[in-house]
Amino acid sequence: MTEQQVVTELHRTLVLCLDLxxxxxxxxxxxxxxxxxxxDLFGVLLLAxxxxxxxxxxxxxxxxTVPPVAxxxxxxxxxxxxxxxxxxFCTGVVKKLRDPVRVMDAVGLxxxxxxxxxKALLYGAGPLGAALLGMMTGIGGxxxxxxxxxxxxxxxxxxxYAIAALAGAACVVAGGLLRVPVLASAVVGGVVCFGLRMIGIRRGWQLPVAGTPH
Amino acid sequence: MTEQQVVTELHRTLVLCLDLxxxxxxxxxxxxxxxxxxxDLFGVLLLAxxxxxxxxxxxxxxxxTVPPVAxxxxxxxxxxxxxxxxxxFCTGVVKKLRDPVRVMDAVGLxxxxxxxxxKALLYGAGPLGAALLGMMTGIGGxxxxxxxxxxxxxxxxxxxYAIAALAGAACVVAGGLLRVPVLASAVVGGVVCFGLRMIGIRRGWQLPVAGTPH
Amino acid sequence: MTEQQVVTELHRTLVLCLDLxxxxxxxxxxxxxxxxxxxDLFGVLLLAxxxxxxxxxxxxxxxxTVPPVAxxxxxxxxxxxxxxxxxxFCTGVVKKLRDPVRVMDAVGLxxxxxxxxxKALLYGAGPLGAALLGMMTGIGGxxxxxxxxxxxxxxxxxxxYAIAALAGAACVVAGGLLRVPVLASAVVGGVVCFGLRMIGIRRGWQLPVAGTPH
Structure with missing residues (x-):
């Protein structure tokens, strides 16, 4: 394999691990x-x-890239x-994590x-498209x-929420433009996204709300 | 036409009839x-x-396979x-079927x-992909x-509900792997799916529900 | 550029302007x-x-035509x-338009x-497919x-609502079949769609509702 192929292969593996x-x-x-x-059980599995x-x-x-890999x-x-x-089956254990839906949601995001x-970069999307597709992959589920x-x-x-996903995606796109190794930009992007989301939850940061229309 | 082409043609016709x-x-x-x-009338037609x-x-x-055939x-x-x-226009007649939404829903499923x-098998999806796509085709509408x-x-x-669709789809996939004629596996899959769904409704079979998180 | 290419280019430009x-x-x-x-602000932007x-x-x-142009x-x-x-930021100004959500919605439709x-015609969809895709483009958002x-x-x-979109789309398809210039059929289709929708709102036209099932 050429060096380029090795890099692409690593890139694919990284996407798979992150996806899983x-x-x-x-x-x-x-x-x-x-x-x-x-x-009921099947409804829970289906929603999951x-x-x-x-x-x-x-x-x-x-x-x-269809049929979709999932x-x-x-x-x-x-x-x-x-x-x-x-x-x-272990509802009690999972509940011990504090506010688990939100934390898990932030991790998945x-x-x-x-x-x-x-993945969008790997398949040739441009910078804007890749960032928006990354945000949508994060918030779609x-x-x-x-x-x-x-x-x-x-x-x-x-x-x-979406702004955290967009910030994380933007880090990855910037990393790609600056030719930073994909693993490094993945770590930075993930930390930025998770961090923004968790800080938002903890501090109760709020964006402004428009005056009610009258 | 070769025998293979005849079989593919029959397969397509079968998919069309089932789809309709x-x-x-x-x-x-x-x-x-x-x-x-x-x-109103147009809303009803649109929801249909x-x-x-x-x-x-x-x-x-x-x-x-786009644009979608529908x-x-x-x-x-x-x-x-x-x-x-x-x-x-014939609401009264349609209502004479007992619990018509559910029965029609099970038939469509x-x-x-x-x-x-x-159709997923016809277009080259693997066994797992075909079964999941079949389930999704059934439950999506x-x-x-x-x-x-x-x-x-x-x-x-x-x-x-979804489990009935998945069981029916699994029968079709199994039939494909065992090289059973497509019509036979279609009948078996359809009967299994409809039967499971109707028995579920009649007997009120329930899957377990998890203990409420506290 | 040949004449055909000029026409196609104009067609693309028209689609872009209408889309925007x-x-x-x-x-x-x-x-x-x-x-x-x-x-909040980001929620509003995201919903927009x-x-x-x-x-x-x-x-x-x-x-x-993926990734989608948007x-x-x-x-x-x-x-x-x-x-x-x-x-x-200018909620007050926007509200001065009478019933702005509905009017903007009709314009967008x-x-x-x-x-x-x-666009569907440009990419080779048939008349029925193009009309249905046009309706769906209008009502999807x-x-x-x-x-x-x-x-x-x-x-x-x-x-x-949907019927107005379908009527507008049908005008465009008819224009295509009759080889009317695309700009002309666009204007007619748009006026028909917007007109039907606004008249429907103003006059409170109602389609019939089925007798309640008993």
Whole structure:
């Protein structure tokens, strides 16, 4: 293999690992929401699967790598079912994590925002497209999860949610433009995204709200 | 035509018939939901069309046969409008079927799960991908129908819904691996899916619910 | 350039202008909905962006021009953010337009229905497919906007909404079949769509509602 091929191969492996990490985190968050809503076992697993794959499926459709990897590769299904089953049968343990839906959601957001941006770059999207696709990969699963249980998506209500995903994605795009090694820009992007989101939650940072129309 | 071409042609015809059958059933279910919600004529037709095409459109996008057949082929629109109009103008007759939304929904689920799996196999999806795409083709229309009228999708609440679609799809995939004639595996898959769903409704089978998180 | 190339180039430019006009209108409508729901700044911008791009993204996915232009071309994002920011910071001004969400929505509907149909024709969709894709481009953004804030989409409730989009799209398709210049058929289609929608609102035209099932 040439050096370029090795780099591309590493890039692919990185995307896979990030994707599976995000899948686990979002599947946990989806399952916890399903349990709260008292869905049965299969409903919980399905919500876990939907929350953990919707973002990546949307990304894959938009960069035309179909069928989406989450449907082709058994590991996505396995990770999602494992996380969903864990949440279902060990609800007590999972609950010990403080405010687990939100934390898991922030972890998934960071993993997916970075993975989505990296994959979009790998398949030739431009800088703007890659950043937007990364953001959408990050926020897509949570939107689908919330719409399915008839909640207004967290991303529309929460301080520093989509903006955290966009910041993380922008770091990865900047890293790509500056030819920083992909692992380094992935770490920076992920930390920025997770950090912004968690600080937003902790400090209750709020963006302004417009004066009510009269 | 060679024998292989004849088989492929039969396969395509089978997918078309199943697709149109599912379209009719889901269009009826969508129209009944729209009538219950007191939508006007065009709203009823639109909900019928959305319920009957969303699953197949999603499948076609994910196997990259675009524009989706439901948009290209006038028969899908015609069947959908016919079913919607029937439900709208002959509401009394349609209601004589016991619990018609659920029964039509189960019929559509079976037709679409089988058609979706067959078409995914025809276009080269692997066994896992084909089974998942078949399940999604089956459940997609009902999810969109329910989200549009702001209900939590039946698939998340109902005993043996998605699992019935997955079982039917798995039969078709197994039939493909064992080289069973496609018509035979379609019949078996459809009967398994419809049977599981109806038995689930009749007997009130429930999957377990996790202990409420405290 | 040959004459054919000049025509195609004009066609593309027309689609771009219509697309950006529709983007501005739907972004305003999405932002107004977000402000009413008291979303914060980023939530308002995100809802504006979702409302203004969802229809076109769906169209682009279905005619396989991916990544969707709304993600690739910075002008879509810029127009959407500008409209969202305008609505957010100048709420009073925007409100002076009578019933602004509905009017902006009708403008966006007309622009997108025409642009969607034109682009679908440009990429080789047949007459039926182009008309349906045009309708979906028009109504998609409003559906996503309403689902995200948990309202039943206006398109299912409002008199002459989707039907206006379909009528506008049909004019464009008819113009294409009759070899009318694209600009002319765009103007006619847009006026028909906007006109039908506004007349429907003003006069309170209602389509019939089915007798309640008993």
């Amino acid at each position: 990490g995000g899948t686990f985190a979002f599947a946990l968050s989806g399952a916890m929401v399903g349990i709260r809503r008292r869905l 699967y939907a929350a953990s794959t919707a973002g990546g499926v949307g990304r894959d459709v938009m960069i035309d 449907l082709r590769d058994w590991r996505y299904l396995a990770v999602s079912v494992a996380a969903g089953g864990l949440a279902f 960071a993993f997916f925002a970075v993975a989505g941006t990296q 949570g939107i689908v999860r919330d719409v399915l249980v008839r909640e207004i998506p967290a991303v529309l209500r929460s301080e520093f | 059958g599912g379209t009719f059933a889901f269009a009826l279910s969508g129209a009944m939901v729209g009538i219950r919600r007191r939508l 069309y959305a319920a009957s095409t969303a699953g197949g459109v999603g499948r076609d996008v994910m196997i990259d 948009l290209r082929d006038w028969r899908y629109l015609a069947v959908s409008v016919a079913a919607g109009g029937l439900a709208f 079976a037709f679409f799960a089988v058609a979706g799996t067959q 009902g999810i969109v129908r329910d989200v549009l009228v702001r209900e939590i999708p039946a698939v998340l609440r109902s005993e043996f | 006009g529709g983007t501005f209108a739907f972004a305003l409508s999405g932002a107004m909905v977000g402000i009413r729901r008291r979303l 962006y979702a409302a203004s791009t969802a229809g076109g993204v769906g169209r682009d996915v279905m005619i396989d 993600l690739r071309d910075w002008r879509y994002l810029a127009v959407s953010v500008a409209a969202g920011g305008l609505a957010f 007309a622009f997108f229905a025409v642009a969607g149909t034109q 409003g559906i996503v906007r309403d689902v995200l804030v948990r309202e039943i989409p206006a398109v299912l409730r409002s008199e002459f």
